[in-house]
Amino acid sequence: MVRALLSGNEAVAEGALAAGCNFFAGYPITPSSEIMHYMARELPKRGGSFIQAEDELAAINMVIGASWAGARAMTATSGPGFSLMQEGLGYAIMTETPLVIVNVMRAGPATGQATKAAQGDLMQARWGRHGDQMIPVLAPSSPQEAYDLTIEAFAIAEELRTPVVVLSDEFIAHGREVVELREKVEIPSRRKPRDPSEPPFGSPDPRIAPPMPPLGEGYYVIVTGSTHNEYGYRDVHSFETHFRLVKRLVDKIRLNVDKLFRYEVLGDDDAEVAIVCFGSVSRSAKQALRMLRSRGVRAKLLRLVTLWPMNDEVVRRELRSAKTIVVPEMNLGQLIYDVQRLAREDSRIVAVNKVGGGIPIYPSEIVEAALGGSR
Amino acid sequence: MVRALLSGNEAVAEGALAAGCNFFAGYPITPSSEIMHYMARELPKRGGSFIQAEDELAAINMVIGASWAGARAMTATSGPGFSLMQEGLGYAIMTETPLVIVNVMRAGPATGQATKAAQGDLMQARWGRHGDQMIPVLAPSSPQEAYDLTIEAFAIAEELRTPVVVLSDEFIAHGREVVELREKVEIPSRRKPRDPSEPPFGSPDPRIAPPMPPLGEGYYVIVTGSTHNEYGYRDVHSFETHFRLVKRLVDKIRLNVDKLFRYEVLGDDDAEVAIVCFGSVSRSAKQALRMLRSRGVRAKLLRLVTLWPMNDEVVRRELRSAKTIVVPEMNLGQLIYDVQRLAREDSRIVAVNKVGGGIPIYPSEIVEAALGGSR
Amino acid sequence: MRSIAFLGRGGQGIVFAGEVIAETLFEQGLYVAQLQSYGAEVRGGSVLSYVVFDRDRVENPFIESFSLAIVLHEAGMRRWMKHLEGSDLVILDELVSAELRNAVKLPISRVCVEKGVLGRENVVAIGVIAASGVLDPSVVERVLSRKRGFEKNIEALKLGLELGRDVADRVAAVLRL
Amino acid sequence: MRSIAFLGRGGQGIVFAGEVIAETLFEQGLYVAQLQSYGAEVRGGSVLSYVVFDRDRVENPFIESFSLAIVLHEAGMRRWMKHLEGSDLVILDELVSAELRNAVKLPISRVCVEKGVLGRENVVAIGVIAASGVLDPSVVERVLSRKRGFEKNIEALKLGLELGRDVADRVAAVLRL
Amino acid sequence: MSVAKHFSRKYLREEVLPTPFCPGCFNGVVMNAMFKAMEELGIEDLRNFVFVSGIGCSSWIPNPLIRADSLHTLHGRAVAVATGVKLANPRLNVVVIGGDGDLVAIGGNHLLHAARRNMDLLVVMVNNMVYAMTRGQLAPTTPLGFRTATTPYGNFEPPINVAKLLINTNANYVARWCVSNFHKLKQSFKEALSEVSKGFRFIEVVAPCITYVVRYEGKTPGQKIKELREACVEVKSISEIDDVERRGKIAVGVFKKELKPGYVELYESYASRAREASQK
Amino acid sequence: MSVAKHFSRKYLREEVLPTPFCPGCFNGVVMNAMFKAMEELGIEDLRNFVFVSGIGCSSWIPNPLIRADSLHTLHGRAVAVATGVKLANPRLNVVVIGGDGDLVAIGGNHLLHAARRNMDLLVVMVNNMVYAMTRGQLAPTTPLGFRTATTPYGNFEPPINVAKLLINTNANYVARWCVSNFHKLKQSFKEALSEVSKGFRFIEVVAPCITYVVRYEGKTPGQKIKELREACVEVKSISEIDDVERRGKIAVGVFKKELKPGYVELYESYASRAREASQK
Amino acid sequence: MGCSIVVDSRLCKGCGICVELCPARALELSKELSPSGYRNPVQTGKCVGCRTCEMFCPDFAIAVVCNGKGSA
Amino acid sequence: MGCSIVVDSRLCKGCGICVELCPARALELSKELSPSGYRNPVQTGKCVGCRTCEMFCPDFAIAVVCNGKGSA
Numbered sequence A, B: 001m002v003r004a005l006l007s008g009n010e011a012v013a014e015g016a017l018a019a020g021c022n023f024f025a026g027y028p029i030t031p032s033s034e035i036m037h038y039m040a041r042e043l044p045k046r047g048g049s050f051i052q053a054e055d056e057l058a059a060i061n062m063v064i065g066a067s068w069a070g071a072r073a074m075t076a077t078s079g080p081g082f083s084l085m086q087e088g089l090g091y092a093i094m095t096e097t098p099l100v101i102v103n104v105m106r107a108g109p110a111t112g113q114a115t116k117a118a119q120g121d122l123m124q125a126r127w128g129r130h131g132d133q134m135i136p137v138l139a140p141s142s143p144q145e146a147y148d149l150t151i152e153a154f155a156i157a158e159e160l161r162t163p164v165v166v167l168s169d170e171f172i173a174h175g176r177e178v179v180e181l182r183e184k185v186e187i188p189s190r191r192k193p194r195d196p197s198e199p200p201f202g203s204p205d206p207r208i209a210p211p212m213p214p215l216g217e218g219y220y221v222i223v224t225g226s227t228h229n230e231y232g233y234r235d236v237h238s239f240e241t242h243f244r245l246v247k248r249l250v251d252k253i254r255l256n257v258d259k260l261f262r263y264e265v266l267g268d269d270d271a272e273v274a275i276v277c278f279g280s281v282s283r284s285a286k287q288a289l290r291m292l293r294s295r296g297v298r299a300k301l302l303r304l305v306t307l308w309p310m311n312d313e314v315v316r317r318e319l320r321s322a323k324t325i326v327v328p329e330m331n332l333g334q335l336i337y338d339v340q341r342l343a344r345e346d347s348r349i350v351a352v353n354k355v356g357g358g359i360p361i362y363p364s365e366i367v368e369a370a371l372g373g374s375r
Numbered sequence C, D: 001m002r003s004i005a006f007l008g009r010g011g012q013g014i015v016f017a018g019e020v021i022a023e024t025l026f027e028q029g030l031y032v033a034q035l036q037s038y039g040a041e042v043r044g045g046s047v048l049s050y051v052v053f054d055r056d057r058v059e060n061p062f063i064e065s066f067s068l069a070i071v072l073h074e075a076g077m078r079r080w081m082k083h084l085e086g087s088d089l090v091i092l093d094e095l096v097s098a099e100l101r102n103a104v105k106l107p108i109s110r111v112c113v114e115k116g117v118l119g120r121e122n123v124v125a126i127g128v129i130a131a132s133g134v135l136d137p138s139v140v141e142r143v144l145s146r147k148r149g150f151e152k153n154i155e156a157l158k159l160g161l162e163l164g165r166d167v168a169d170r171v172a173a174v175l176r177l
Numbered sequence E, F: 001m002s003v004a005k006h007f008s009r010k011y012l013r014e015e016v017l018p019t020p021f022c023p024g025c026f027n028g029v030v031m032n033a034m035f036k037a038m039e040e041l042g043i044e045d046l047r048n049f050v051f052v053s054g055i056g057c058s059s060w061i062p063n064p065l066i067r068a069d070s071l072h073t074l075h076g077r078a079v080a081v082a083t084g085v086k087l088a089n090p091r092l093n094v095v096v097i098g099g100d101g102d103l104v105a106i107g108g109n110h111l112l113h114a115a116r117r118n119m120d121l122l123v124v125m126v127n128n129m130v131y132a133m134t135r136g137q138l139a140p141t142t143p144l145g146f147r148t149a150t151t152p153y154g155n156f157e158p159p160i161n162v163a164k165l166l167i168n169t170n171a172n173y174v175a176r177w178c179v180s181n182f183h184k185l186k187q188s189f190k191e192a193l194s195e196v197s198k199g200f201r202f203i204e205v206v207a208p209c210i211t212y213v214v215r216y217e218g219k220t221p222g223q224k225i226k227e228l229r230e231a232c233v234e235v236k237s238i239s240e241i242d243d244v245e246r247r248g249k250i251a252v253g254v255f256k257k258e259l260k261p262g263y264v265e266l267y268e269s270y271a272s273r274a275r276e277a278s279q280k
Numbered sequence G, H: 001m002g003c004s005i006v007v008d009s010r011l012c013k014g015c016g017i018c019v020e021l022c023p024a025r026a027l028e029l030s031k032e033l034s035p036s037g038y039r040n041p042v043q044t045g046k047c048v049g050c051r052t053c054e055m056f057c058p059d060f061a062i063a064v065v066c067n068g069k070g071s072a
């Protein structure tokens, strides 16, 4: 096990390379560009492909093509680019194309403050594209986790034949910390159909992704973003084909929630105060938790690592004892909708919303919100 | 008052023209194209501008430019195009550009079933773009309402200096019904700054949009999608400027919820069964309501016309008495998240999800769900 | 509330028929809702077009059966079989092979071939309905006059009015509001 | 947990200083977290760069005050005044005009002008810290050797080590884990 | 003797025939020319081919019609997806087939940059002069004066000559033919699939949509072919293009043919430079 | 006597000076050439001008620097926004100023289609050969061999000559100059703002980024200007462009100048046809 | 020896291209409709084996057989 | 009568373009730093009034005055 001092962006790139990523297409954008720079430096040396696309639409679509051609493929971007990639992401979902897309969040909307951290793309990561769909969204809180979760993202993408979003932010991306690099990383390799008759777009058990026939090996695979049957033939007319397909695609993620849902709980089981958070804010939240408990408050912290799919049961259970729930977010309130949905009806939910200027939410602000009035 | 037999798409176009729309840029896409065709026929005759853009990115950005140049501007699209317009929409939000964007929903994701109705873009309409933002979303349930709400959308857009989404669907779009056209439509005209010193991007009361200086009249206005102060000067460094701006922009919509939130309630005040719905499905839901009540069930229907911002109080109040809540949607479950958030903890929430093939949710299916087991 | 449906395959003018019916009823002062189901990408596939009408605003156009359904080709039938089974009356072109307790067959396509109005089965079918008196033939004519192929259509309409005489009562019974 | 911050304006190598400190402490076997705040679009604006270090993983790098802060230019100060006020020790370049109860002034920029290492105020400041013994000067040298401008930097480092002798104890006191 | 079949059939998925196209649609003729070229090149099996298309009538040519791997992608994005395929597996022959709207309106940027990069793709643009699939709107190629759903009073937007535009990029091969020029078109396919067979190759086929162009003009498909035989004038040098067009004719021909290394080759030598640099 | 001021100052917002650019950045020189042209044309006030830009260093030229209405839009979308402005209020002079990445990479499609439509815009492309604002990545204009953050082993992607490409569109005016050609560049601005002053007008200015190109080469801004004076060769006909480029020089000049009606004029006569048609 | 055509009535859509382009005027569209409802070409004259009909048949429905052999 | 330059030290960033391009070699960068920390040009030779410095000053910081008049 090697230790390195890496920024979150570097850690993402290292994680990708460790996971066997051999294709990167991207378009520069602050604060994600260093991921691209790293891949630009490493991939040509290691026999992989790197291309700077003409825009983000091209980048995501190149990644899709590369994935079908057998590559472990990734792109990285930030808000404006992520918005442009939504249509492509929907296509990847519909065609069950494994890929990893990293969104390093900055303060939006529009161009906003390009160099300042934020967490305003959470809901977009879940819902940004049209139509019925669901994809895993993972949120690291440190460079170490950026590394680990990027690897994880590739493993999920390959196993479930799905795009996976890694939702980082500028603090993580540009902050450098000590990262433990793994020596050996095992990513499940893609299952090919046993023979050309095995359906590449259907599965009796929705939790299991169908096998993926690579291009150029005589499978004569038909890939389409239109509604298609188990063998890929377009069917834009029948209710049954459409419903079966989109239901299976959503269930593939939803019914695997136990496998996909990662979270961290710290503090007291019978906490009166709970802090619910994700991403870099969790760092302040952990200190806030310690501060609260040292003042004798029974408190806990629920940190969501997986932001989607949501494990309603877990969240409900973990929040059951809490009378006060603090939800610190570097946005104007997004995770809080889940908390409102899953918390006890009579709990007091306090939002701590702060975004812009590269100023984090400090532990003291969380403590104050937990103890005092709401903001 | 004139009566006409119009499809929902024609009704949207008629509504836009009645509201004084004099600029349309769009890109053809099923099932929204007829809106564009109508505008292509009418605008050149009436002294307005019509342009077929090279893609949807161009379309939304042309509309933004036209709006700043003083036009009442609109575009219309469907799923894939709506996905492509998200970045532009975010820019319009950030720059407070009035415009109307109609999304005629079809079955997605990706190309899906292009000619089949769906309601899968609800969450995207709310959350599709990066960063903190909020825009009004209106959902008609008939051509008549498509006409009325398009007019309404222009009124809101102009008054609050915001993009407004009209969320139609293929059933409404291609269904023809009798529409009563208004003789006179009053849309508030834009307020110009009293003098160049009045800030075009700031307002002491967030509920009131700042005045909008048109281009070419000597205001020397600086418009930017980056974080900016009251006078439009970019400030990508300060926390205060960013937070003040995005908070005001969100509050402009959020705090106007009373004005913006439209809904319809039918049936029994003390209903045991409630149906919550929006858009074309409401038609079946109304019949289902009648069927339930004729069987002696105390039932009500809550139809949301405004899908965003949400009036939590109203929904909570209207759902208070219900033991069973049925949420029929032509998708795999989106509005249901709001119901889960706002319904009594002990209510039984039953989803009726059906999408694809151009098959509607029938009244009998809603009745069955209300009375029987969940699907 | 009553409803009239046309089923057939792409190219048979099924949507056109729905349009004409809707406009006619509208001009007769009724509230109507006209819907259709077809695939833009499937040329020649199945098509359904129907009109719901009432004295007041149509509450719900999403219906599970029709007052009257006219089937011009089998292609249009299969997807909507349940609807047809539940309908009050179904008129089948005689070439359509199907057993339905509530159906009568009419030689619509044969008439078209014989009388030289091939491809106007849809308008003949409108004539069949109009024979019941529920559609005012003069209003139908006016509506048709605004559309392409007027002359041939008037011919076809007349043929339909004649052909429909035998079923006029049954049609009237299911359609009268 | 301890922390070292550099404040200044764009072009002063503030981020570079943070990097060197972070890498040095890392090579000394500590866990570190290095953060910075600057605007890509604002050339010459205010810059903050800081390093948090500890024997274990750094729990929270978002801190509200520093163990030691070195201010090389006023531009960097204003936004972070609260942080500075709460800090244990602040070293100001003598050209920076500010009254802080916890501050000492050092002639960092003057030394640079006088000794011909203009523009290396950042490395002199690193030397000042290293004088406390918290940073191992040989490790600092190794880190610098991997970066551009090595020779000039070593000169500057030496000047800093000297300049820092007077405050070494106070620096050590706030930084020692 | 088995019953004779059309020569294209061996490249097609039998199970999806008849085609989804309108009667007479020239998309099938474009396919014939391509398949004839393949046949003459001795390409029996398409397992090393990947076809990529976007959305539009012509995008159905590969998917599902051609018996080969194919990706039916988003509207406008075929060239980007194809680029990803090619870079991830350079041994595949990647062919993009799409409409004028798909490749030049919404997809114009990808086309331009693939041409700039001399990306190793064959791109076939079926210029049917209109957006056919969405029922007859203006395309960037629609001739002046033409009535479409979005130019009901007759198009006034000057159309684009895509092949001419691409001459001034780094593309290796640029040709334009009318669907009536069957043999020349076939010959271009042969060149683009063998002789040059690297870098960016672009073949535009003028093949007006039967439903929204030809029938609107009151013509039959056969008449249109005959008309095109007259209207399409082969140029031997680029400078003739404008002359021909000024006469209201359609300039066709091979506008460009070079043998520069394609992107893949350039990338490979770049990668070896990278490996050398890192060994130092 | 009041203290003398630089001639550009009357067109600038004093309150935002000094510029946000690096010392020596040629963006300011491009502005000088444009302002000089305006001054010579007697344009004192810019209230009938609207400037539109995207995202990039050069996009800061209009916003906030120029004292005029300006829209600082999304990366790549300036031409689309400008089109909307122009069509909604045709009496405004709409000028787009942006970077090579902004206008040709992500914004390439809008540029192409505005040129096809001969849209009444003046588009000024500051070709600094790199993505400057995001800290020095490859641009479609980056010369071969150049090391950037995304081509660390030396660029191998053949660059695009944008002005040359646009010749084969319907654009009315296409010129390319180096920042060193101050007077010629100014002359082009004068032409584009007066003589032709309609349809699509494109002026490319080769103006290498000081921070990510010139300093990397170890040169000062002044040296670079001198170098460009040698390297930039004016061509009198299009056919010379390739010759010049083959010699490793930069071909500059007015590549195209026509006086065809612009889009607005075409639309207006279309609209009157529409009105006539509807009166029948 | 002459040539003759084979038409696949499952595929032919009666577009008439083969008929119109046949230089030998050897083809006509039949009066009857195929099961799919189209008029298919029938050979009514001498086919010279030029294969124009094959090349231009957009539905892969016609094949020319000369001396008992299909297309080369 | 000669010409002279006026430099706005608030704007000048000491890029040296004016100095390097002055055909009369009339300018030098001062040894001292301006308040914003840059070396501004100073006139050390005869200015011929060609205005090259003005045209190429990217920061609008220099102006040439001939016979008491600024740029035309």
Ligand SMILES: Cc1ncc(C[n+]2csc(CCOP(=O)(O)OP(=O)(O)O)c2C)c(N)n1
Pocket: B027, B028, B029, B030, B056, B080, B081, B084, B111, E055, E056, E057, E058, E059, E074, E075, E098, E099, E100, E101, E102, E103, E126, E128, E130, E131, E132, E133, E134, E139
């Ligand atoms: C993002 C997006 N916008 C619009 C559409 C709708 N659409 C589908 S095909 C098409 C154009 C088809 O024209 P062309 O590419 O010329 O192909 P053709 O049908 O003419 O062969 C359009 C606009 C879409 N599917 N996706």
Ligand SMILES: Cc1ncc(C[n+]2csc(CCOP(=O)(O)OP(=O)(O)O)c2C)c(N)n1
Pocket: A027, A028, A029, A030, A056, A080, A081, A084, A111, F055, F056, F057, F058, F059, F074, F075, F098, F099, F100, F101, F102, F103, F126, F128, F130, F131, F132, F133, F134, F139
């Ligand atoms: C959609 C989107 N993608 C990427 C970016 C990041 N970005 C900002 S400017 C820029 C490129 C700048 O290059 P250029 O247009 O050449 O302008 P320059 O800075 O060189 O003047 C990029 C990639 C963005 N703001 N938005």
Ligand code: SF4
Pocket: E020, E021, E022, E024, E025, E026, E027, E057, E058, E128, E132, E133, E209, E210, E211, E212
């Ligand atoms: S609409 Fe036109 S292009 Fe599409 S299949 Fe029919 S004839 Fe062919």
Ligand code: SF4
Pocket: F020, F021, F022, F024, F025, F026, F027, F057, F058, F128, F132, F133, F209, F210, F211, F212
């Ligand atoms: S980075 Fe380059 S283009 Fe940007 S301001 Fe600096 S010198 Fe100018």
Ligand code: SF4
Pocket: E024, G007, G011, G012, G013, G014, G015, G016, G017, G018, G019, G039, G040, G041, G053, G056, G057, G058, G059, G060, G061, G062
């Ligand atoms: S060309 Fe082909 S499809 Fe057309 S009529 Fe002849 S055989 Fe039939």
Ligand code: SF4
Pocket: G003, G005, G018, G021, G022, G023, G024, G025, G026, G027, G046, G047, G048, G049, G050, G051, G052, G053, G054, G064
């Ligand atoms: S092969 Fe030639 S001659 Fe024979 S039928 Fe076909 S087109 Fe006519």
Ligand code: SF4
Pocket: F024, H007, H011, H012, H013, H014, H015, H016, H017, H018, H019, H039, H040, H041, H056, H057, H058, H059, H060, H061, H062
């Ligand atoms: S050119 Fe301008 S900015 Fe540069 S040194 Fe001279 S006066 Fe200063």
Ligand code: SF4
Pocket: H003, H005, H021, H022, H023, H024, H025, H026, H027, H046, H047, H048, H049, H050, H051, H052, H053, H054, H064
């Ligand atoms: S005007 Fe000419 S001579 Fe005078 S200082 Fe400027 S460049 Fe030199």
Ligand SMILES: [Mg+2]
Pocket: E056, E099, E100, E101, E126, E127, E128, E129, E130, E131, E132, E139
């Ligand atoms: Mg087309």
Ligand SMILES: [Mg+2]
Pocket: F056, F099, F100, F101, F126, F127, F128, F129, F130, F131, F132, F139
């Ligand atoms: Mg650039």
